[in-house]
Amino acid sequence: MDRKIDYKKTKKRLDGRKMDETRPLSIKTGVIENADGSAYLEWGQNKIYAAVYGPREVLPKHSADPLRSVIKVEYRMTSFSVPQRKRPGPNRRDQEISKVLGEALSRAVFVEQFPNTEIGVYVEVVDANAGSRVACLTAASVALADAGMPMRDMVAATGVGKAYGELVIDLNKDEEDAPDAVDIPIAILPNSEEIVLLQMDGLLTRKEWDAIAKLGIKGCKQVYEIQKKALVEKFELSEAKGKSQVAKEKTVKKKTVKKTVKKVKK
């Protein structure tokens, strides 16, 4: 990467985006038949599967929480999702990401409604290019809604930060490698603007933070619109099927989901 790139001069980014422009993002629900809810997401080069199982029994029992359901996230990457082959088994980065994603989702789901249970959320990155953790969080949130989980709100996430002298939204790999790069994964409940995920690496002034925070929230809200679209599409699709065999079998679940979607909309 040429270290003399200056976004202040080029006015547009290496991949042609505007500073506040998110890479192309698309989400589809119901992609994993066995799961109670699932989503497939493409965000730039990132490609992610998310599946939700539960609420279900916790084993061993003594690890259950008598007051709430525990959201257990497993963030994983396939060995071929990164330029340098990733070894099997979770590394320390995976463990930390799993932890913060689970914490972020816990705020969105009414976990108090399912004491002594576990909600298993599995995200698998099959291709990656910067921002996989916020992509996973975005996909997982849609998968939870797809599972008909009662939710306070969606969780919408994005990367935001600094690269080549400018504040930018949704950094890609080339920008993450900028000498002045600062990458901030942020996630909010879009309706209340509560911050549920926030991490930061790099050097940032207090003033830069103010601008970045606004940019980040703006980015999350863009993401939220696409999440809603995915859920509405799913809902319309199942409506269209009318009294078809499939729709009948899943009738109870769909209703719950509808409620969630409405809630999210208002």
Added chain:
Amino acid sequence: MDRKIDYKKTKKRLDGRKMDETRPLSIKTGVIENADGSAYLEWGQNKIYAAVYGPREVLPKHSADPLRSVIKVEYRMTSFSVPQRKRPGPNRRDQEISKVLGEALSRAVFVEQFPNTEIGVYVEVVDANAGSRVACLTAASVALADAGMPMRDMVAATGVGKAYGELVIDLNKDEEDAPDAVDIPIAILPNSEEIVLLQMDGLLTRKEWDAIAKLGIKGCKQVYEIQKKALVEKFELSEAKGKSQVAKEKTVKKKTVKKTVKKVKK
């Protein structure tokens, strides 16, 4: 190994055997005092101990099967049983072999008679030279009979395949290294000729398979004769001891074994 060896010309094998001749095989029962049943087997250079413990309680309990006893085989090799020192702990090959041996034995034992229990079968290779898995299966089957386990039939096993241009029984290491080597571990219930273990590696025509299958079943039946001999010897020995102290202590077990042996014979 000279790659120009041609069994079609030499008419006999590198170690002097005929194409359908098994390496020297001997089996002895009752070699591990603590076990409920045990066997020591020498098959060519292969030397193997097998021990059976059970049926016994399964821990943790939730892993028990309410309809049958689970046969758990652990196939292991000592570090010094192979030319290149083997590291401690089971590798992937050991795990796969343990699995297929357990599945093969499950067909022979009346596992339905002992629901919620486990039968532990441990085989330890202390010297190896091709064919250790079928040697272990052969030993384990004798150890199960030695333990007085109610059995549908013995499991008799052999290697069979192709080397240096000929179809051969019971390949040794030199033959396994032949450029055209195909090694097929096969195991049957000798009385019904049911196939309970079958694996294959290499390139084989449909026609070759037909001949090999017949050869394999023939080999298994040769092995079966030696298994029976080992059990008969044990039975005669315990008969001979008459009312001796040892025999008295084990009286119940011996009776069960007798039954098994008779069954096997008919």
Added chain:
Amino acid sequence: MDRKIDYKKTKKRLDGRKMDETRPLSIKTGVIENADGSAYLEWGQNKIYAAVYGPREVLPKHSADPLRSVIKVEYRMTSFSVPQRKRPGPNRRDQEISKVLGEALSRAVFVEQFPNTEIGVYVEVVDANAGSRVACLTAASVALADAGMPMRDMVAATGVGKAYGELVIDLNKDEEDAPDAVDIPIAILPNSEEIVLLQMDGLLTRKEWDAIAKLGIKGCKQVYEIQKKALVEKFELSEAKGKSQVAKEKTVKKKTVKKTVKKVKK
């Protein structure tokens, strides 16, 4: 290390000590607030924290002993406590030391009084220079007394052995590297002189053993005096505080400790 050093000629040791002189040893109790009992020990360059938790419930339950409390020692070293960085996680040496320390302490504590429980004893070496295991045992014993554990006696320990031609007490690292070095960790109950820890490495004649054994018991008794001092200091300190808030909160525990200390003295 110069291999021509001869203690028979120098009459004193590399660090100036006499042959039967222990390195400076100091012990302080109550250094870890969360623990039921604790001690910090400096012995030459060795620096050790010890903490006791329990008696407490054993998990999983089936590993409990219905007749006694199980003393579970974890001997660990920080990565920076040795010249060559120690990798995280217990190595084989740590496992063996944990085992023998636990066995030595079991004789001193009236473990029969707390069936089905566990007493967790954790020792952490933060700087090491020969003799860390006996230093840990000495510290752990004081921590057990600090926890008010009912004890038959203290466990007092020392290193003893041979270096540069002489029998010496409490070998340091330079002496452990002597060509004729023999290092013997020994621990006794000082009042009954029962030996509860004894290990030995090296070449020793029967006659040398006789002298070393006496020297070792002598060394242990020196250590015992310092252990007692630490406990008396603690007791006096808590006496001095009189009816202060702190003393009140811990009143029950202190009493038990007093009893222990008295017992130890008589």
Added chain:
Amino acid sequence: MRDTVMEYETSKVLKFAREGKRVDGRALDEMREITIETGMSENAEGSTIVTLGKTKIIAGLKVDIGKPYPDNQDEGSISIGAETLPLAHPDYESGRPSADEVELARVVDRGLRESKAIDFKKLCITKGEAVWVGFLDFYALNGDGNLFDAGSIAALVTFNNAKLPKLDKEGKIILHEYDGKIKLARQPLLTTFAKVGGKIMLDPTYLEEKASDARYSAATTDDGFISAMQKGVGGSFTLEEVDYMIDKAFEIGDKIRKQIKQVK
């Protein structure tokens, strides 16, 4: 709850089997529909998603430069791994590879390796110094039985379409540039059967596997060889049954190979 449902479902499979039928209406020797997609992972040297009915598997190949083994100075190497992700089925667990995963990976690996489809000498860059080291890993994304065949197809298609990285003058990999392919000498494919209630069923679903007594797989090649076999599960087969399944494996293998040829 799940256990009770599962028991009911498997007993239904058995009841159907006794009448020579299958719960999903297929004939006993009928394969489910197969779809194949490639190239989804830009970071992989090759990647493939195979769906086999509701079973869905993704395979990807990463290639790196490594040292040759001392006793094979002019040969590269290939390793195959398999994971049944907890994402893909409520019964799958994370953690160290289960015996099932180990067997799955090894049977797919042997089907390819032992057919000598891959010429390891062609994976040599500089004798004694640098060779291509390939890792093909496949992952269940949705598990509905017969991961063996789905994995075998995914692995074969991935190798067929994989590109080898381009090297710069110092012999280092240039990221995302490619130069040449891994040409396979033949096209081996696994075909798997389950014995359910005494009937031989091609391409078993998850429930059929649960209800089955025994499993048999054979790998066949386009030039008429059997390249691997694996019998599994606690039951048994007669030699006649094995012979029937081998013939069927050749037939089905040829069909799938035709479909694979269409994949670019």
Added chain:
Amino acid sequence: MRDTVMEYETSKVLKFAREGKRVDGRALDEMREITIETGMSENAEGSTIVTLGKTKIIAGLKVDIGKPYPDNQDEGSISIGAETLPLAHPDYESGRPSADEVELARVVDRGLRESKAIDFKKLCITKGEAVWVGFLDFYALNGDGNLFDAGSIAALVTFNNAKLPKLDKEGKIILHEYDGKIKLARQPLLTTFAKVGGKIMLDPTYLEEKASDARYSAATTDDGFISAMQKGVGGSFTLEEVDYMIDKAFEIGDKIRKQIKQVK
């Protein structure tokens, strides 16, 4: 029993919080007393004990000679590890690092690394051949909350005071002789807050952490940068709350940096 006591204690913390108070009498934005000791481990290239109220942490640095990474031929490396020893709290367990320990180590690590405080090029001995490889590990000796800040202080002070080993003519380390230091470009420090019953509390105790909904940490530097942030636990913060905590983090960071300057 322990659980019941714990429940009572945390409910007390919450009751106090609702009135804007803390159980130990501190103001919401008040730090506990900090003491810093250095040099206790002679075998370490640097070591520090930090107490923060009842929380007590020991950190130590071991430095060794290693090979540089292929893509950074002229740079040394630093790794940071954290262990919550069972010695330090009845809730801590031994065994493989828990998610909590991994997060703790990584947040302290990032606070230092991403501030570019350490010039890895200065850890180069001979380009392409030998570099300094540092391992800083810190261990909780008594756990009473806010291991993040205690660990961050301990790590920073350890690096400030660490000595690099002296090398002999063959380039081997001479034991217990030193030559030069690791000079830091800036002084990054973490400051951590918990949200308890809707109130933001600086420097939470173990009980306050147990009673908390959310946690937030920011690393600030002496030259006015934020160098890391980490939000934790299942609750949320408003942007206003985050802004408040960043300002407070700078204030507290500067105070502690002053205290650290006194440490020799």
Added chain:
Amino acid sequence: MRDTVMEYETSKVLKFAREGKRVDGRALDEMREITIETGMSENAEGSTIVTLGKTKIIAGLKVDIGKPYPDNQDEGSISIGAETLPLAHPDYESGRPSADEVELARVVDRGLRESKAIDFKKLCITKGEAVWVGFLDFYALNGDGNLFDAGSIAALVTFNNAKLPKLDKEGKIILHEYDGKIKLARQPLLTTFAKVGGKIMLDPTYLEEKASDARYSAATTDDGFISAMQKGVGGSFTLEEVDYMIDKAFEIGDKIRKQIKQVK
């Protein structure tokens, strides 16, 4: 069930002990019969089966070429491992080495190593480049107590009879050809005692170990040295008891050494 039987059996051992007797009729200071076989593993550079009463152990040595450690450029190395196979006793479990297995391996290892029986300099092939690296592993085949002494005998006999591999001109091992031996400078052997109901018993059985309060082992050599000691289990010994056991260890050690001399 097993537990109840075990309790009855150990209480019987204790009852006998109080009268100075043993369940199997041996005198307190009587060793069980020892048999020694060698050479069963053709792939090993040395192998031995030792039976001690009903206890049966197999040991084997594998030797390979390795690099010397940086600080011992002219010395080879030997590692000793021990496994109590689940094959050998219903109480033995597979999995990672238990504390018992670790202690067993380390005590047998030290008994040999610290007696300086093996001259590691003689295991050097080319200084700084190639040395012999030996791995001796022993496995319980049937466990009836005193694995220490059985393991010690098995290890010693294996080393006494081991052959070093022959090297070709390039310095590689020629399979199954040998050239020279590992000559031991002395013959160290462990002798183990259990304290049962206050009585010192030589060579305890499994039940006697279960009923014991304390265990003591000493390694003695043929030239009159003690080369290792290890006290185990939760009880204690008086100095007089230790002295008695050391004398007895020399006596028993000499007897077994005589038997070992007969082994070819």
